[in-house]
Amino acid sequence: QKLHAKAEDDSDSLLDPPKVEEKLGAVPNGLSTDSDVVKRESESISRKTLRNTAEKFEFQAEVSRLMDIIINSLYSNKDIFLRELISNASDALDKIRFLSLTDKEVLGEGDNAKLDIQIKLDKEKKILSIRDRGIGMTKEDLIKNLGTIAKSGTSAFVEKMQTSGDLNLIGQFGVGFYSVYLVADYVEVISKHNEDKQYVWESKADGAFAISEDTWNEPLGRGTEIRLHLREEAGEYLEESKLKDLVKKYSEFINFPIYLWASKEVDVEVPADEDESTDEDETSESSTSDDGESEKSEDEDAEDKPKTKTIKETTYEWELLNDVKAIWLRNPKEVTEEEYTKFYHSLAKDFGDEKPLAWSHFTAEGDVEFKAVLFVPPKAPHDLYESYYNANKANLRLYVRRVFISDEFDELLPKYLNFLMGLVDSDTLPLNVSREMLQQHSSLKTIKKKLIRKALDMIRKIADEDPDEANDKDKKDVENSSDDEKKGQYAKFWNEFGKSIKLGIIEDSVNRNRLAKLLRFETTKSDGKLTSLDQYISRMKSGQKDIFYITGPNKEQLEKSPFLERLKKKGYEVIYFTDPVDEYLMQYLMDYGDQKFQNVSKEGLKMGKDSKAKELKESFKDLTKWWKTALASENVDDVKISNRLADTPCVVVTSKFGWSANMERIMQAQTLSDANKQAYMRGKRVLEINPRHPIIKELLERVVKDPEDDGVKQTAHLMYQTALMESGFTLSDPKDFASRIYSSVKSSLSISPDAIIEEEEDVDEAEAETEAKEATPNSEAEPTRDDEDAEPSVVKDEL
Ligand SMILES: Nc1ncnc2c1ncn2[C@@H]1O[C@H](COP(=O)(O)OP(=O)(O)OP(=O)(O)O)[C@@H](O)[C@H]1O
Numbered sequence: 001q002k003l004h005a006k007a008e009d010d011s012d013s014l015l016d017p018p019k020v021e022e023k024l025g026a027v028p029n030g031l032s033t034d035s036d037v038v039k040r041e042s043e044s045i046s047r048k049t050l051r052n053t054a055e056k057f058e059f060q061a062e063v064s065r066l067m068d069i070i071i072n073s074l075y076s077n078k079d080i081f082l083r084e085l086i087s088n089a090s091d092a093l094d095k096i097r098f099l100s101l102t103d104k105e106v107l108g109e110g111d112n113a114k115l116d117i118q119i120k121l122d123k124e125k126k127i128l129s130i131r132d133r134g135i136g137m138t139k140e141d142l143i144k145n146l147g148t149i150a151k152s153g154t155s156a157f158v159e160k161m162q163t164s165g166d167l168n169l170i171g172q173f174g175v176g177f178y179s180v181y182l183v184a185d186y187v188e189v190i191s192k193h194n195e196d197k198q199y200v201w202e203s204k205a206d207g208a209f210a211i212s213e214d215t216w217n218e219p220l221g222r223g224t225e226i227r228l229h230l231r232e233e234a235g236e237y238l239e240e241s242k243l244k245d246l247v248k249k250y251s252e253f254i255n256f257p258i259y260l261w262a263s264k265e266v267d268v269e270v271p272a273d274e275d276e277s278t279d280e281d282e283t284s285e286s287s288t289s290d291d292g293e294s295e296k297s298e299d300e301d302a303e304d305k306p307k308t309k310t311i312k313e314t315t316y317e318w319e320l321l322n323d324v325k326a327i328w329l330r331n332p333k334e335v336t337e338e339e340y341t342k343f344y345h346s347l348a349k350d351f352g353d354e355k356p357l358a359w360s361h362f363t364a365e366g367d368v369e370f371k372a373v374l375f376v377p378p379k380a381p382h383d384l385y386e387s388y389y390n391a392n393k394a395n396l397r398l399y400v401r402r403v404f405i406s407d408e409f410d411e412l413l414p415k416y417l418n419f420l421m422g423l424v425d426s427d428t429l430p431l432n433v434s435r436e437m438l439q440q441h442s443s444l445k446t447i448k449k450k451l452i453r454k455a456l457d458m459i460r461k462i463a464d465e466d467p468d469e470a471n472d473k474d475k476k477d478v479e480n481s482s483d484d485e486k487k488g489q490y491a492k493f494w495n496e497f498g499k500s501i502k503l504g505i506i507e508d509s510v511n512r513n514r515l516a517k518l519l520r521f522e523t524t525k526s527d528g529k530l531t532s533l534d535q536y537i538s539r540m541k542s543g544q545k546d547i548f549y550i551t552g553p554n555k556e557q558l559e560k561s562p563f564l565e566r567l568k569k570k571g572y573e574v575i576y577f578t579d580p581v582d583e584y585l586m587q588y589l590m591d592y593g594d595q596k597f598q599n600v601s602k603e604g605l606k607m608g609k610d611s612k613a614k615e616l617k618e619s620f621k622d623l624t625k626w627w628k629t630a631l632a633s634e635n636v637d638d639v640k641i642s643n644r645l646a647d648t649p650c651v652v653v654t655s656k657f658g659w660s661a662n663m664e665r666i667m668q669a670q671t672l673s674d675a676n677k678q679a680y681m682r683g684k685r686v687l688e689i690n691p692r693h694p695i696i697k698e699l700l701e702r703v704v705k706d707p708e709d710d711g712v713k714q715t716a717h718l719m720y721q722t723a724l725m726e727s728g729f730t731l732s733d734p735k736d737f738a739s740r741i742y743s744s745v746k747s748s749l750s751i752s753p754d755a756i757i758e759e760e761e762d763v764d765e766a767e768a769e770t771e772a773k774e775a776t777p778n779s780e781a782e783p784t785r786d787d788e789d790a791e792p793s794v795v796k797d798e799l
Pocket of ligand 1 (some may be wrong): 084088090091092132134135136137145146149170171172173174175176177180221224349
């Protein structure tokens, strides 16, 4: 707020006389009026008020908040505004170049057709301008793009900035333009679109902006010029050297020439002043010549030749600041790691310090030729899985013969690989067709196929090079040649993008096996580390046929699951799947190589041969049969002897193709889930009992003695409900469960089942109040059990 107020104060002192504003407003066409007026107008009439005659607009609320944050930010790296403006200029140039592919006319002629970016400084007036000959903005575009339509990124960015935000990320949220207010307190955007007149947008970031038809500035022809009226403390951006450094640092990979209107000291010969000629002779000579011959001739001709002298003069010319050779056209061997990193930063608009996790730069040859660079970012973007199926978002930029076509081409990569960044430049695709036609082009399928292969290879390589990933047997080799930088990289990848790989397994049946190789998870034996299917298989017990896994809300709960008791005891390894997407994943991943997957909370678990199985089945027949009947109302399909329990008396398992308990939980949590479908998909439930458990043995005895015993029936029901809970199901009738528990507690405390609950005395409310008042003095004197300062009494301890 303070900064903002200060900007206002400063601007007061710069006020032009109000009458100038009035006069200007009335000028019909500034270009043909008195040059003085034009000059004053172009100096930006006033830093206090926007042009009088302009149409005023309010910023959309979120945009206003964003601008407030920017203006008041103490963020020290203000440099970022320049790269955001250059990036916008480059996007605008890409757009017009794309249009010109099908309609040459759009480019115009002469200078208009030059697709470049120009930066100019005006030290005196403290104005920095960036101009492009891009597509430009119509009046409507200016209103919408620069103020009234908040993009989805706006609020996300505001939110981020309020917590742990780094302004450097602004470009990733698609609101980069507003970073101009880090350095300027007043900004003009002059823009000319082929389909509209030239307009000026202006704002002091005080909640409003104004738009006027531009009748005084030089006509742009086409494109946009952004004029930043720099704040007092942003004077450094008026230094040429600073701007050159910034362009080098941030905009190296812009594919359009960036020029700076740069000063140059040159020697010029000017006629020497008569009076000065004698004093200056020597300097003049020494600077014009350094060989004796010319000195001589000058002496000789001194009288007839007009005297001259050399002085330093400052001239201006456009200086090219960047090298526009595209990095992807270069030989990968000649591109350094640092260059790839910088290129990634500029593509991703991510200017943090982190390197991408991996990259792949290759040329595809054959029927379809293209070059591509793919990157795995170091972090997932903030909205990667938000509206995964609806978002029309692809991070690959498509070029055809060096011309940028689109970054919204979702035909290039499947959705699950949307986290990759990069570009494809194809020589095979046609240039002069519409985007829609291009989308249908048969080569795209081939490009996509190759890109997926390369992408998956690149990801696999992160694992191959990571010493943490190595199997024990080859650990030594990797450790010797290992490079600390690669250590832990795959775990990092997995934490950021593991879900994408899982979605890939679900969606991409062709590459399912390749993707399954990239899966990582924790297991009962992985000791908190991630492990892979190949590693799991290499550790399988002899005779073990299936890959065991269990699903649930978190590892801590799963570790205690009764389903694992016997498996653990016998030394089998079980995978923990704790992400909701894992339930879906396992509906698609049926096998891996020769192994099948077995959910250990479902029917059909086989762990070697149990010689006593038949015998046990026979001896518990009375109990299992009886129990099934007793649970008739509970929709229990069967009661069986379990082979997975050690310490727990019983569990409830589901049928192979129905939902597991965990899946039921996930489906119930979904707002829009369909109750009918839930009933239909619910797995059939089987109660499995532990024949070695004393409770089960006792139950058998009691049932054999008296199958009609009510107490036994009660207990059996309660056992079932407890097993349901322990197996991860949600009880459909918790009240029923609670009353059964209380009856059981009563009987263990030897309270008669018919014992009645004491009636409360019906006291009149008014009476109760007077009683309470009378009681107050006493209660102060004698601390009650609830009193915090009271000494803990025996009663309290017992409670
Ligand atoms: N130089 C320009 N020429 C034409 N249009 C522009 C120019 N600068 C900005 N715009 C328009 O204004 C919009 C808003 O710009 P802003 O920088 O805030 O977001 P963005 O360019 O979409 O995303 P990013 O910040 O990632 O560059 C742009 O999408 C574009 O339509």
